[in-house]
Amino acid sequence: MRRILSRIHIICDFIKFFISAKTIDQIDSPFYFEFHQRVIKSYQSYNDKSISLYREALKSDQTIVKVGNVGAKSQITKKNKVSVSHISQNAVSKDFKCKLLLFIVNFFKSQTILELGTSLGVSTLYLAKADNLKKIISVEGEMDIYRYIQNKVADGKLTLLNSTFTDFFVKAINDSELYDCIVIDGDHTYNATIDNFNQSRKILSENGIIILDDIYWSKGMKNAWKYIQNEHHEFHTINLFFYGIVFKNARLKKPQRINITPFPIRWKLGLFRR
Ligand SMILES: C[S@@+](CC[C@H](N)C(=O)[O-])C[C@H]1O[C@@H](n2cnc3c(N)ncnc32)[C@H](O)[C@@H]1O
Numbered sequence: 001m002r003r004i005l006s007r008i009h010i011i012c013d014f015i016k017f018f019i020s021a022k023t024i025d026q027i028d029s030p031f032y033f034e035f036h037q038r039v040i041k042s043y044q045s046y047n048d049k050s051i052s053l054y055r056e057a058l059k060s061d062q063t064i065v066k067v068g069n070v071g072a073k074s075q076i077t078k079k080n081k082v083s084v085s086h087i088s089q090n091a092v093s094k095d096f097k098c099k100l101l102l103f104i105v106n107f108f109k110s111q112t113i114l115e116l117g118t119s120l121g122v123s124t125l126y127l128a129k130a131d132n133l134k135k136i137i138s139v140e141g142e143m144d145i146y147r148y149i150q151n152k153v154a155d156g157k158l159t160l161l162n163s164t165f166t167d168f169f170v171k172a173i174n175d176s177e178l179y180d181c182i183v184i185d186g187d188h189t190y191n192a193t194i195d196n197f198n199q200s201r202k203i204l205s206e207n208g209i210i211i212l213d214d215i216y217w218s219k220g221m222k223n224a225w226k227y228i229q230n231e232h233h234e235f236h237t238i239n240l241f242f243y244g245i246v247f248k249n250a251r252l253k254k255p256q257r258i259n260i261t262p263f264p265i266r267w268k269l270g271l272f273r274r
Contacts, residue, residue: 006218013216017241021259023266031249032258035107035238041264043103044096051125054152055095058088058120065148070141070164070187084120084148092119093185093213097242098126100262101183101211104245105130108209110181113137114172116165116196117186117213119145121153127183128155137161137179139168141186165192169199178205185213190220197228197246209247216241229257 024041027033061084068080093101101123105113111134118124118140128136139161140146146162153160161168165186182200184193193212200210215225225244229237236256238245243262 010216013222014241017216017239017259018261021239021241021261023261024264025266027260029252031252032238032260036260036264039100039103039107040260040262043099044264046099046102048126048129051098051122052095054125055088055092055122058084058092058122061085061088063148065142065144067142067145069143087145088120088122093123098123100240100242102126102129104209104211104243105181106132108181108207108247110209111135112179112205113181113183114179114200114203115139115183115185116168116200117184118149118153118160119185121149121160123183123185124153124158124160125155128158133157135159139163139165139186141165165196165199169203172203173199177203178208179203180205180208181211182208183211183213188214188217188221190224193221193224194227197224207248209245212244212246214242215239215244229255 024033024036027036063084064081065084065087066080067082067087105127109132110130111132113127113130113133113136115124115127115136115138118138121138124136124138135157137159141162141164143162146160150160182204184196184200186192186196197210197212204210212225215221225239228235228244228246232246233255234248235246236249236252236254237258239257239259240262
């Protein structure tokens with residue numbers, strides 16, 4: 001029942017978002033116009049056969065892994081043992097989202113990427129395809145999941161880490177590591193999201209971006225997104241419903257808040273056009 005109610009909430013939020021968000025016909029700024037052309041209009045045509053095959057293999061893998069040591073209580077399972085197949089169908093980003101993520105990273109030309117929340121590594125594999133990539137680190141707190149993917153998700157520039165985000169941040173801040181892009185896709189509660197965001201700012205490069213996954217997933221996530229927009233005027237934000245992007249750009253007037261439809265549909269023509 002809770003799951004159905006949560007789905008209904010998300011659908012209502014999506015409708016509200018979709019009505020308020022800009023399509024290509026309402027975008028005047030050259031920066032956002034280019035973003036639309038190079039990200040929104042383009043990402044759906046991307047295909048990577050090896051990642052699709054990996055995802056397919058996960059769907060039928062009945063290997064059992066232990067979960068529940070880190071992160072928000074899942075809306076999908078309350079058990080502490082679950083099959084890889086179950087995780088792949090319930091907690092891994094859909095293909096269209098992973099492609100969108102990759103195109104955002106390419107648009108901002110990120111060279112060093114940090115992903116908080118690897119899970120089965122599907123989004124990680126997409127991020128590892130970024131055009132300008134020099135290194136990517138992906139952090140996963142569940143030992144069993146980390147062990148499962150360790151030999152399956154490999155790329156020369158990719159390092160997988162088994163660590164809590166808290167421990168990771170302590171080390172990264174101490175080592176003065178900097179990242180051009182930080183993807184926060186771990187514990188989807190308000191406090192954890194704000195904490196991950198605040199720690200991420202300390203290791204973000206000068207023109208770096210922070211991408212928050214699932215900003216409408218729960219009340220906590222929605223409030224965290226509102227807080228970031230209200231309190232952090234040093235950043236611009238783009239709301240794509242599935243992702244919230246936080247970034248700096250000295251050429252844009254501060255602070256810009258824009259909602260853009262994540263699908264390239266030109267439906268606000270005629271009567272609906274603002
Ligand atoms: C939603 S999944 C990540 C999905 C993946 N990025 C994708 O798009 O397919 C979140 C993952 O973050 C991990 N996680 C959550 N909170 C964490 C924490 N505090 N420290 C380390 N890992 C955490 C969970 O174990 C889970 O595997």
